Amino acid sequence: MDMSQYRDLFISESREHLRSLSDLIVALEKDACDKDTINSLFRTAHSIKGMAASMGYGAIADLAHKMEDLMDRVRKGTLVYDTGAADLLLEGTDFLEVMINDVECEAAGECDISGLVERIAGYSSKEALATVSRPGKAEATGPEKISLLYQAESPHAMREGETQQTVRVRTSVLDSLINTTGELITNKHRLMNIGREAGSERLDGAIGELTRLLRELHNEVMSVRMMPFATITDRFPRLIRDLAKKSGKEVVFEIAGSEIELDRGIIEGLSDPLIHILRNAVDHGLEPAPERLAVGKAPTGKIRLTTCREKDRVIIVIEDDGRGMDPATLIAHATAKGLIKPEEGWMMSPQDAFMLTCIPGFSTAGEVTDVSGRGVGMDAVRSAVQSLGGSLAIESEVGKGSRIILSLPLTIAIINVLLAAAATLTIAVPVTNILRTVELRRSVISSQGKQKVFHMGEEAVPLLSLNRIFGLPLTRLTGDVIPVFVTEMKGRKVGLVVDRFLGQQEVFIKPLGRPLAKLKGLAGGAILGDGESVFILDMANLV
Amino acid sequence: MKDGTKRLLIFNVQERRYALGLQDVAEVMEPPPTFPIPRAPGWFKGVMNFHGSLVSVLDLAKFLKIGSAVRPGKVLVLDRCIASLALMVDRVETIVSDDNVLGEVAGSEPMVAKVLNTADGEVKLLAVEALLAELEETMNREV
Numbered sequence: 149m150d151m152s153q154y155r156d157l158f159i160s161e162s163r164e165h166l167r168s169l170s171d172l173i174v175a176l177e178k179d180a181c182d183k184d185t186i187n188s189l190f191r192t193a194h195s196i197k198g199m200a201a202s203m204g205y206g207a208i209a210d211l212a213h214k215m216e217d218l219m220d221r222v223r224k225g226t227l228v229y230d231t232g233a234a235d236l237l238l239e240g241t242d243f244l245e246v247m248i249n250d251v252e253c254e255a256a257g258e259c260d261i262s263g264l265v266e267r268i269a270g271y272s273s274k275e276a277l278a279t280v281s282r283p284g285k286a287e288a289t290g291p292e293k294i295s296l297l298y299q300a301e302s303p304h305a306m307r308e309g310e311t312q313q314t315v316r317v318r319t320s321v322l323d324s325l326i327n328t329t330g331e332l333i334t335n336k337h338r339l340m341n342i343g344r345e346a347g348s349e350r351l352d353g354a355i356g357e358l359t360r361l362l363r364e365l366h367n368e369v370m371s372v373r374m375m376p377f378a379t380i381t382d383r384f385p386r387l388i389r390d391l392a393k394k395s396g397k398e399v400v401f402e403i404a405g406s407e408i409e410l411d412r413g414i415i416e417g418l419s420d421p422l423i424h425i426l427r428n429a430v431d432h433g434l435e436p437a438p439e440r441l442a443v444g445k446a447p448t449g450k451i452r453l454t455t456c457r458e459k460d461r462v463i464i465v466i467e468d469d470g471r472g473m474d475p476a477t478l479i480a481h482a483t484a485k486g487l488i489k490p491e492e493g494w495m496m497s498p499q500d501a502f503m504l505t506c507i508p509g510f511s512t513a514g515e516v517t518d519v520s521g522r523g524v525g526m527d528a529v530r531s532a533v534q535s536l537g538g539s540l541a542i543e544s545e546v547g548k549g550s551r552i553i554l555s556l557p558l559t560i561a562i563i564n565v566l567l568a569a570a571a572t573l574t575i576a577v578p579v580t581n582i583l584r585t586v587e588l589r590r591s592v593i594s595s596q597g598k599q600k601v602f603h604m605g606e607e608a609v610p611l612l613s614l615n616r617i618f619g620l621p622l623t624r625l626t627g628d629v630i631p632v633f634v635t636e637m638k639g640r641k642v643g644l645v646v647d648r649f650l651g652q653q654e655v656f657i658k659p660l661g662r663p664l665a666k667l668k669g670l671a672g673g674a675i676l677g678d679g680e681s682v683f684i685l686d687m688a689n690l691v
Numbered sequence: 692m693k694d695g696t697k698r699l700l701i702f703n704v705q706e707r708r709y710a711l712g713l714q715d716v717a718e719v720m721e722p723p724p725t726f727p728i729p730r731a732p733g734w735f736k737g738v739m740n741f742h743g744s745l746v747s748v749l750d751l752a753k754f755l756k757i758g759s760a761v762r763p764g765k766v767l768v769l770d771r772c773i774a775s776l777a778l779m780v781d782r783v784e785t786i787v788s789d790d791n792v793l794g795e796v797a798g799s800e801p802m803v804a805k806v807l808n809t810a811d812g813e814v815k816l817l818a819v820e821a822l823l824a825e826l827e828e829t830m831n832r833e834v
Contacts, residue, residue: 331743572727573727573729575729618730619730658743660745661745661746661775662773662774662776662823663774663776663826663827663830664728664747664830666827667731667830667831669729670729673738675740675745679724679740680726681738681740681745682726683728683729683738
């Protein structure tokens with residue numbers, strides 16, 4: 149029988165099982181006696197074994213079988229589940245992942261699992277009995293102890309009796325659905341333009357109805373593209389466990405709000421930035437246990453990842469109770485590296501000082517210290533978050549810890565933009581990147597050296613000309629007011645002067661493809677209702 | 692024409708003869724309206740709306756530093772699997788089967804893969820990948 153048609157299904161289902169496997173292995177370390185988790189672990193390994201055996205993937209079935217046997221021993225009480233058992237099972241999960249990737253790539257299996265299979269089969273731990281049999285004392289024991297608390301409900305668990313009324317759909321179909329919806333929206337704007345010229349009430353009525361239906365379609369399409377945040381956070385307990393073990397630190401990791409849903413485009417783009425932030429928190433934010441004890445803190449550091457919905461945005465907060473950051477030290481470091489002028493440092497607020505960690509060049513590999521460490525890769529993180537239409541803020545207190553706050557839109561493919569004219573160009577700025585728009589009277593513009601600025605409250609905001617950035621002829625603005633939109637570039641507020649505002653519109657972002665995708669400062673393009681092509685600014689990389 | 696035979700699209704730029712594999716060209720069209728591309732090098736004419744996709748239009752003569760496209764000219768839209776790029780050329784000469792190629796030598800110019808010898812004279816076969824790589828390389832350079 150030709151099983152190849154079932155291969156894709158096997159791969160996607162196995163990966164789902166692998167995700168819950170890692171999650172369960174780490175969760176069981178917190179409470180080694182939790183019967184539900186033990187049973188779930190056993191069942192998950194059993195499912196992988198069964199699926200692989202029926203597809204003829206012998207090595208995968210063998211390894212899953214041995215993992216299932218180990219969990220069976222735990223279930224029967226003949227083996228104590230300890231860090232050693234967790235390590236072996238996680239190693240097994242890694243191997244299974246590699247082997248499933250091989251199945252996907254149709255690569256000849258080169259994984260030698262014989263050693264691991266033997267170690268799993270022969271595993272017994274007497275030393276661990278003392279630690280795990282006293283779970284109440286476990287958290288306060290030696291430096292190797294890593295306690296992880298994972299509060300999110302498993303998204304993969306299905307309630308008993310619940311009928312499965314879902315079908316699997318290829319992600320390419322979901323992308324195609326949003327593309328078609330985007331094209332329909334573009335065409336709606338085209339019809340609106342025609343309607344304005346025709347002055348027909350009947351046409352206007354039909355366009356009104358089309359607009360309502362399109363909004364409904366857009367919402368429905370967006371809802372099927374939504375994926376739970378757990379899709380990426382599932383692997384974080386494992387990540388933190390590995391990082392903590394490597395750095396010899398004690399870490400409690402908590403996750404809340406993993407059930408919140410976001411567009412798959414955003415979920416995919418968030419994974420790397422979050423891993424970076426979490427890695428920085430473990431490596432540079434949290435102090436080693438002796439240092440924590442010396443300042444009167446609990447030896448176990450705490451990292452918390454919280455997600456919540458606020459209107460049409462998702463707020464993700466990563467906080468730790470580590471050493472925190474000192475604004476003055478950050479300013480001194482940035483000044484010493486020539487990233488800011490001394491006088492800029494004097495006027496800097498603590499919030500702006502924390503954002504210095506996101507300036508390219510603040511941290512460079514090879515000279516990571518407690519000061520610069522929090523900035524490792526943060527320029528890339530902020531750039532990735534901004535590309536998704538989001539923003540990043542940092543709060544910190546010396547000795548208390550740090551909070552990194554990401555604010556993201558729920559969706560990215562169809563966005564609202566502000567259209568503005570700069571010489572011969574029409575450009576589009578995602579409204580999520582705009583702090584405010586202002587029409588400045590000339591009298592409120594002053595000079596600081598060669599730099600023109602205006603004041604937003606106490607803060608002097610530098611003014612830059614978008615025409616100049618794009619190398620376009622400067623337009624002589626003859627009116628009383630100068631149109632400016634305030635945005636954040638490289639962690640600082642900037643006022644960008646344009647020739648005029650053209651209005652706000654919903655647009656469907658189109659990728660630029662080769663070779664234009666290499667052009668810095670552009671996040672994509674869009675086609676307006678009148679057929680005009682415009683470019684969407686990527687504020688993170690504009691200058 | 693026998694199976695497996697490739698066809699070549701032969702076109703002119705500043706009186707020179709160039710060719711592309713016909714399979715690399717999605718469409719040959721009259722020059723469409725284009726919109727300016729911010730900060731792009733001067734050899735980009737702009738961006739066009741090609742059946743709902745954004746495609747950049749390159750003045751090939753300008754890029755090859757042999758002048759500038761002669762109007763009205765033609766636009767050769769490359770297959771979307773290769774790039775979102777269209778080449779503005781002076782005119783399309785003909786389509787020939789590669790049976791008509793009598794001989795070939797390696798190209799000595801950077802963007803030329805081969806120089807083909809046909810009954811009607813020499814034709815330079817464009818090296819599409821090299822052209823794209825050079826466009827990407829020079830994209831953010833002041834020109």
